[in-house]
Amino acid sequence: MMQIGVLALQGAFREHQWSLEKCGASTRQVRKPEELEGLDALVIPGGESTTMGKLLKDFNLMEPIKKLAGEGMPVFGTCAGLIMLAKQIRNSQQETLAMMDIEVERNAYGRQVDSFETDLSVEGLGAEPFRAVFIRAPYITRVNDGVEVLARYGDKIVCARQGRFLVAAFHPELTDDLRMHRYFIENVAK
Numbered sequence: 299m300m301q302i303g304v305l306a307l308q309g310a311f312r313e314h315q316w317s318l319e320k321c322g323a324s325t326r327q328v329r330k331p332e333e334l335e336g337l338d339a340l341v342i343p344g345g346e347s348t349t350m351g352k353l354l355k356d357f358n359l360m361e362p363i364k365k366l367a368g369e370g371m372p373v374f375g376t377c378a379g380l381i382m383l384a385k386q387i388r389n390s391q392q393e394t395l396a397m398m399d400i401e402v403e404r405n406a407y408g409r410q411v412d413s414f415e416t417d418l419s420v421e422g423l424g425a426e427p428f429r430a431v432f433i434r435a436p437y438i439t440r441v442n443d444g445v446e447v448l449a450r451y452g453d454k455i456v457c458a459r460q461g462r463f464l465v466a467a468f469h470p471e472l473t474d475d476l477r478m479h480r481y482f483i484e485n486v487a488k
């Protein structure tokens with residue numbers, strides 16, 4: 299059985315655990331470096347990326363996660379988790395784990411549409427659209443070579459994969475649709 303860690307510093311980590319467990323994985327909340335030991339993969343949930351970056355440092359998790367991800371540990375980041383995986387954030391020097399060759403813009407949809415839901419067509423999930431929940435979400439402004447775009451909302455890139463890293467600007471853990479988590483387990487992490 300695959301053992302997947304869920305970073306549990308803030309955000310909807312329990313919902314991620316439920317989704318992963320419904321897909322047949324076992325999960326572990328990660329708050330300490332030693333809780334990263336022996337994991338097959340890691341999920342970084344949403345939240346607030348500046349706070350999460352600060353907490354990752356305070357809890358001494360930044361370097362160990364960078365090291366494991368650099369050695370090939372699969373990571374799935376949603377929303378703020380997407381921001382944490384990006385090498386660049388537009389107009390910001392904010393520190394991230396810097397694992398994916400993407401540039402992101404935070405809070406990118408404006409106040410009028412702070413949060414919204416929409417049906418997205420996501421590459422790899424089959425023909426049926428995925429109900430995507432966006433909450434003060436980022437989008438990907440640029441992808442470099444080796445990054446596969448999996449979904450767009452209008453002209454904005456909102457889901458992408460680079461090898462063992464998968465990111466979504468939306469929150470698949472807040473819907474009953476398990477296809478995104480299953481895709482991570484069966485296609486990205488295997």
Ligand SMILES: NC(=O)CC[C@H](N)C(=O)O
Nearest residue numbers: 344345346347377378434
């Ligand atoms: N739901 C979320 O994770 C929001 C992300 C948040 N707006 C940020 O910039 O970090």
